C-alpha cells in the first residue's frame with residue numbers, strides 16, 4: 001500500500017500535476033497496489049489471517065476514497081448514498097469476511113451497480129474483482145495477463161475521468177505490487193510468476 005502510494009505520488013511529481021491531482025494519484029496508487037492480492041486463497045483463508053487483513057484494508061481504503069469522492073464531488077441524495085456505501089466498506093468486511101464468497105458477491109454487486117447507474121468503469125472494476133475471486137493466489141493477478149486486464153480497467157476509469165497521469169498512476173501502482181512480491185526481496189519466500197500460466201517460474 002505504501003509502495004503504491006509512493007508510486008502514485010511519484011507519477012504526480014513526474015507529470016508536474018497539481019497538488020490535488022498528486023494527492024488523488026497517491027490515494028489511487030495506494031488502493032490499486034492492493035488489487036493484485038484480491039486473489040486470496042480460499043483454502044488458506046482460515047489459517048492466514050494476514051490475507052484477511054489485506055482485504056479489510058483494501059475495502060477500508062476504497063471506503064475512504066469513496067467518502068472523499070462523495071464529500072467533494074457528490075451532492076444531495078447521491079452524497080448521502082456515497083457516505084453510506086463508504087461506511088459499509090469500512091465496517092462490513094470486519095463483520096463477515098468469508099474471503100472468496102464475499103469477494104465474489106462484492107464483484108457481482110459492483111457489476112450490477114455499474115450497470116444500473118450506467119458507468120462502464122464501475123462494471124469493469126466489478127468484473128476484475130470477480131476474476132480475482134476465482135483464481136488461485138499469486139497466479140493470474142500477479143502475471144503480465146493480470147497487468148493487461150487491469151490496464152483495461154484503468155483505461156476505462158481514465159475514459160470516465162480524463163486526468164493526465166491517472167492511467168499511469170493506476171497501472172504503475174499495480175505493477176509496483178508485483179515487483180514488491182519478487183523473490184529478490186529477502187522477505188519473500190515465493191516470487192512473482194510474471195509469465196503465468198505459460199511459464200510458472202517465480203521471479
Ligand SMILES: [Zn+2]
Nearest residue numbers: 036037142181
Ligand atoms: Zn501479492
